[in-house]
Amino acid sequence: MKTRHLHFIIASLILLTDINAVTPEELFPEFNDWDLKIDETVYVPENLWELINGAAEAYLAYDFQDLHIGEYTNAKNDMIHVELYRHGDPENTFGIYSSERMPDYHFITAGTEGYTSFGALNFFTGNYYVKMLWSGASEADESLLMEFAGKIEDKLKQENRWPDILSYLPELNRIPKSEGYSNENFLGYSCFHSAFTAGYRIDNREFKLFIIQLNDSNEARLMLNEYFKTIHFNASGTKDQDHIVVDPFYGKMAIGTKDHFLFGVYNLDDEQLITQYLDQLRRNIRF
């Protein structure tokens, strides 16, 4: 019993260290003339659906960790509702943020990137996806929301940076705000995970590029082979690094590897362009 008691104390102390990192009071800044009420409920993967119903599925797919909620109210009965979603790493945070972003939003300087839309201000910073919503008697004050966002960002103390791997995707003809990240089942294939993507447009043709970083070249080769196995493509006997196959669901798919990276182009028929983009991707990849 003494041993178990000791284990409990040790476990508690270990966990306490983590608690200190996420105490709700340390996440929400104070504002003059605004009262802050922090929701007692902390949402975790097991109960996120209680708050956002089926939308929780997408958050869980991006390694959602926890959600703290605070509400600021002023004397005029205006309210700013703030949700702090914490994900496992900045890549997953970028993934969930970008999955909800629309290119025609009004983008702002907040965190790594943010936008406003109909009284809402959303941004991501490090492991946090921050959602703010204005409601109440007055019209939404965007500049005030921006001020709140800045203070919340300061309080969260996260590093603002884009995933490095995005810089490997060619800029030529890239559709603004089309970048995304798929943590699992990329393209619907269970063999693909951790894929960064971007959309491209030339005239009226739209196509996509993707790039996946694995731990080593062997993993990259294994992923490629698993994909070939899934679509029943026999690549034996070839030494080429790039392949163009006809995927049963995506049509022409160009795919290749360079060391521990796997990358490709799809929704594009023009083989000259395909080669051009694959070459560019290959040149861009530095490690």
Next chain:
Amino acid sequence: MKNLFLSRRRFLKTSFAGAAGITIGAKVSANSIKEVKTTGIITRRLGHTDLVLPIVSMGVMRSDMPNLVKAAYDSGIKHFDTAHGYMGGNNEIMLGNVFKDYPRDSFTIATKVHPDDINRQTGELGPGSTKESFLKKFNTSLERLQMDYVDILYHHGVGSRQALMYEPVLDALTTAKKEGKTRYIGLSTHRNEPEVIQAAIDSGVIDVILTTLNFKQQHHLQIKEKIALAAENGIGIVTMKTMAGAFLDREKTKPVNCKAALKWVLQDPNVHTSIPGITSFDMLAENLSVMEDLELTEEEIKDLQEAGLVAGLYCDGCSSCSALCRKHLPVHDIMRSYMYAYGYNDFKKAREVLDESGIGNDPCEDCESCTIVCTKNFNVAERIRDISRITNIPAEFLA
């Protein structure tokens, strides 16, 4: 339906066999993936509606996979479920882009709209939940979907009788139906399902109920009873979360046999269709195989029985233990404290809950044996002993 059936069969047999190498001189193998016994797709009428749907529909969870939706459609899935709030609206936009090229009467679409002002603790609606704001969101959904109407419009996430009966939202739903912007109206519910389903029956206007149902729910029998009553009253029943979270543990080391779990739900004839979230072609193929064969194999039955015995992580608050403790301890509160500590890492809150309940260290100390039998097979006495030790830690360490 015959064509759909053939398409589905072709998907199961050959979906991955069409790949062809066009460079590199590589050879293409034409192996087919595992064939599934085919005896005909099972369809059911959705209550008193004129919608006759295959028993498996699609919960559209990802907006970056339009080709997965197309594959599902080509394979015989007719009904697709989305929501105004999924992926910030991108989910509806993707579906709109996919279906704009398909005959409108060849598929059905359901979307869900959340009222604005919901008390998260009680599930009740407040004055901010207006008819106008609800319809404004719904009109935005129609624009995103590029459709004049949806087949089912749900009041999203109803958690109480009050929320369902809340006049402005009920009025918004019936107005949308009268205006032809939705063929049928319904509600979706994730909690207090029996109460909500009964309220739907009592309302007299709800056509379809979308409810959580899976073999892991402690109160699934009560839900099924209400489902039967609703079906008897002509209400269509759609189920979700049939896979019980897909894993039995947080570390994702114990997967649920999802196919078996789906069959278990659909074996109830009062369930008219189900909307498993499908995010890969493998999952699609697995779900399609259920469309025409609901019989559980011996192995599937064994899997469900074994999974049913896995308690999961935390108390789900069924409170059936309340009367069983001979010391009349507030077991539910203590289990809540346990969840705060081990689930949320919130030791301060865990301690507060115990303090409020007047619990000190090891309140079970003078009990020789525990009289509580937990419906989830938790060792309640052990959990109480574990969590009550937190009262030994000075409060300042928890601040």
